[in-house]
Amino acid sequence: MSEEHHPHSGHNHNDCIEAALETAEQLCTEQGQRLTKVRRRALELIWESHRPLGAYQLLAKLAEEGFNSAPPTVYRALDFLLAAGLIHKVESMNAFLGCAHADKVHKGYFLICDECHNVMEFDYQDIHASLIARAAEQDFELRSETIELTGLCSACKAAGASA
């Protein structure tokens, strides 16, 4: 599948999807959560794009496959997947992205390309630590972090330079 331009170009994305789904099954089993058909398929569809997927884009894909096509269906699935840590929401895009590290507790930090709209998740403990420390200086107890950086990815920079 996917020959399209994406940040981890060169890898076999099917492996990503398979691994993610397997992790999801495991985590849900461990936590006594049910990865139902629609939840599982939603996760799979989100993973099939490296780009974050909007709720209604996802809804359309699910509808094509015969799932119920009312908004609550997809938002419920998304809520479940978010709560389980299997996906992240990119706030600045109102879109959702599979998480490749669902088995580790972490915050989603993102690099978003303005040009190709691909999103890369990154995880830097030093920045996380700095943020906690800075918040603590204000006597602020940190709970969640939305870290979304936009700009030009490597590939788009190269493409722009040669254009």
Add this chain to the structure above:
Amino acid sequence: MSEEHHPHSGHNHNDCIEAALETAEQLCTEQGQRLTKVRRRALELIWESHRPLGAYQLLAKLAEEGFNSAPPTVYRALDFLLAAGLIHKVESMNAFLGCAHADKVHKGYFLICDECHNVMEFDYQDIHASLIARAAEQDFELRSETIELTGLCSACKAAGASA
């Protein structure tokens, strides 16, 4: 750059508003931009709340005062104020906040209280530098940063503890 937006700092907020409006006038004049009636009043209304204001909340306030009450009116004003750096958008709240440092080029980093919904802007050069460096490691050219941290503010932590 950190106390101005704080809900419980006991300052005279009218001074904030006045200062912000004066800065806005100056910046617009310098840059040959027009701070029209509706733009100016929108900025003032945003400043009159410590909490970020939603577009439609703002629209309602403007409508009360006889301004045109169709959505484009408020979104145009917001677009102008954003472009001029006079306000920030808090992505995770779909809401807008006056910037107390519009005269300095900077990114808006926010501490958002889950309890009282007040927002504090903070600015830490070291975190900014780290983010640029980390992005550069991925050959990613950083353009914008959305940094929104949620949790419990000092006052709400205290209130919760004593409750």
Add this chain to the structure above:
DNA sequence: TTTCTTTTGTTATAGTATAACAAGAATTAA
């Protein structure tokens, strides 16, 4: 089986944002 809980179906509505084109106001050029 019966009961309880979780999940899904369904309809309606709330909330956020932009497109497209017309009209008006301000600036500039002639």
Add this chain to the structure above:
DNA sequence: TTAATTCTTGTTATACTATAACAAAAGAAA
């Protein structure tokens, strides 16, 4: 000053994002 230009606002319509509320069905537990 008038005409041309540019910027701003008015107006209508629509697209996009998300949730409320209640009914029905499915799954787990008793």
